[in-house]
Amino acid sequence: MKAGTDLAQIASLVGDPARANMLAALMNGGALTASELAAEAGVTLPTASAHLSKLSTGGLMRMTRQGRHRYYALADHQVAGMLESIMGVAASLGPKKVLPGPRDNAMREARVCYDHLAGERGVAMFDAFVGRGLLAVSGEDVGLTERGTAFFCDFGIDIAAMQGRRRPVCRSCLDWSVRRSHLAGGLGAAVLERFVALGWARREKNSRVMHFTPPGRAGFERMLRDDAG
Amino acid sequence: MKAGTDLAQIASLVGDPARANMLAALMNGGALTASELAAEAGVTLPTASAHLSKLSTGGLMRMTRQGRHRYYALADHQVAGMLESIMGVAASLGPKKVLPGPRDNAMREARVCYDHLAGERGVAMFDAFVGRGLLAVSGEDVGLTERGTAFFCDFGIDIAAMQGRRRPVCRSCLDWSVRRSHLAGGLGAAVLERFVALGWARREKNSRVMHFTPPGRAGFERMLRDDAG
DNA sequence: TTCATAGTTAGACGATAACCAAACTATGCC
DNA sequence: GGCATAGTTTGGTTATCGTCTAACTATGAA
Structure with a gap:
């Protein structure tokens, strides 16, 4: 009862x-x-x-x-x-066994989660950052390594200024579509902002979908592999 | 929306x-x-x-x-x-400042979750099966190994018949009291059924609590360690 | 200080739905 | 067939709760 x-x-x-x-x-x-x-x-x-x-x-x-x-x-x-x-x-x-539309696929691939990148690309990016030793994951917490600090400064992000703010620099965020973590926090926001500034990606009007440009796609892939573009 | x-x-x-x-x-x-x-x-x-x-x-x-x-x-x-x-x-x-009563403890130790074993014993069993190489876990999916198939057949479970059915043989189910997975699916149900048939455990009337008999307790522990009883 | 924006609180309205009593249907037993 | 039990349907009452407008509080910017 x-x-x-x-x-x-x-x-x-x-x-x-x-x-x-x-x-x-x-x-x-x-x-x-x-x-x-x-x-x-x-x-x-x-x-x-x-x-x-x-x-x-x-x-x-x-x-x-x-x-x-x-x-x-x-x-x-x-x-x-x-x-x-x-x-x-x-x-x-739900009876609607309809195939996922193009909008759903785009959302799954890359979307904005408040102010940072989510979806498959977001998760892939997070994994790559961790794999390259730029971020250190410890349970729920995510930290920036020395190497990571250098890398993101080189990428055009003002890490020092960010550390003065109240908002945590790094946070992990569980991705609904992929069920794995992606990067949130001030750094996550800054990275996405930088993507837009570099013309790598743009945001679809009135939507959370992010579209990557061809050069952006290339730069993004290169970034995951070895060095900032 | x-x-x-x-x-x-x-x-x-x-x-x-x-x-x-x-x-x-x-x-x-x-x-x-x-x-x-x-x-x-x-x-x-x-x-x-x-x-x-x-x-x-x-x-x-x-x-x-x-x-x-x-x-x-x-x-x-x-x-x-x-x-x-x-x-x-x-x-x-529910903070329930009250200490968990005996009923809650019993539920936490071993209970029925629909038709399979849950609670600490359920989680321990799942871990043991995985540790002994009877089950293979890959992300969300759980599979039966060759060794596991032999083991459960030996334990008196008709794996072949189970594989013909629509219900998945193995599934993991998150345990609320322990926050870890236990074994569900057709195999989970069959194992519990076998426990009851062997006199290892019995169900409390009008409750989800499972009580293990002394010989059942021994057999269960032995099963987790090395071989079926 | 003054204005604008973000958010909560108060009050009133309307719709949803949970509930029961009574009537109705269906199945089993004699 | 006749009676009893199990369950559903119908009709009507009540109350909860989601919703809005309007007024109020709090924080930031000029």
């Missing part, structure tokens, strides 16, 4: 369309502001605020304030895993 | 206390009549009937009629796994 009560309490938090959309929008491990989540869910800010309050006190989300913004994210990996298992049931029950 | 809709649809089915109690009551893999489930949920028969209708058309339960009785059970192992993961979140969030 008690088991069912707990079960219902958590499930009912996910059981509202507005809240479910917010949670789904955070499945990439990123953090979004209340306004962004309101837009994502298609409700007004006050409504979204009420939902976010419930999700936070319910333990499904955690909130961090940064200036006048409040960033909401999933509480932890366990919550993300739970959502994924529910999505799994929904997917297997 | 659409992802959230699907998510909410499934979650809202679980999000009602009456329905959640019914689902929780079926987590032991059994089937119950509408009346029994009504009593379990603390509602009248008509109310229960409406809930069961929703759960069935929603794809979370399946119903089989037997004479004038209608037996309801969870639709499949995927649904059971989803419920376990929700329970896991609920358990880790």
Whole structure:
């Protein structure tokens, strides 16, 4: 009896369309502001605020304030895993066995996760950085090695300035489509910004999809292999 | 956006206390009549009937009629796994300053998860099978090795018959109490069934708790170490 | 200080859905 | 057939909850 009560309490938090959309929008491990989540869910800010309050006190989300913004994210990996298992049931029950459209494929390949690169390219990049000894992974934490510092400075990123800020330089972020980590944090954002500045990639209008240009594709691949372009 | 809709649809089915109690009551893999489930949920028969209708058309339960009785059970192992993961979140969030009672300890040690063994013993068994080279783990997938096939046949399980069925032979299932994987799938079910047949373990009445007998305990430990008993 | 933006709180409205009682259908037993 | 039990359907009541507008608080920028 008690088991069912707990079960219902958590499930009912996910059981509202507005809240479910917010949670789904955070499945990439990123953090979004209340306004962004309101837009994502298609409700007004006050409504979204009420939902976010419930999700936070319910333990499904955690909130961090940064200036006048409040960033909401999933509480932890366990919550993300739970959502994924529910999505799994929904997917297997959903009659729409339609093949993934081009939009879905593009999203899977490369997309923006708040302000950094996600999708297959994001994961590949993270793996390459770790493999080349530029980043050091220790459990949940990700750190920048000396070699990495030199590399990213050379790539045109001001690491020193970044270390003065409140935002962590490195963070790992679980990729929904690939189920593996990609690079988030200030460095993740800076790298993506640099990609755009270099003309390697551009962002599709009103979408999270990132398009790589042919030279960008080449530069990106080269970057993963050995040296910055 | 659409992802959230699907998510909410499934979650809202679980999000009602009456329905959640019914689902929780079926987590032991059994089937119950509408009346029994009504009593379990603390509602009248008509109310229960409406809930069961929703759960069935929603794809979370399946119903089989037997004479004038209608037996309801969870639709499949995927649904059971989803419920376990929700329970896991609920358990880790519910501070319940109270120390876990004996019932909770028993559940944590060994319980039925739909139709296979979960809890510490379940996880230990899975680890041992992998360590002994009976199962091969590759990311999300779990496979049976040649050595494993021989071992389980020797243990009294008809692997060949199992491979003909639609249900996957091996699957891993995340354990909420230990946060690690245990063995599910047809093989997981068969192993548990064999334990009961051998008198190694028995199921507590109206509960998911599994009790191991003294000889069962010994046989189980021996099985994890080297050879089948 | 003044204005603008981000977010929460308050209050009211409307829809959804959970619930039960009573009537109805179906199956089993005598 | 006649009665009892299992379950569903219908109709109507109630309450919860999601939603909005409007007013309020807080932080940042000029």
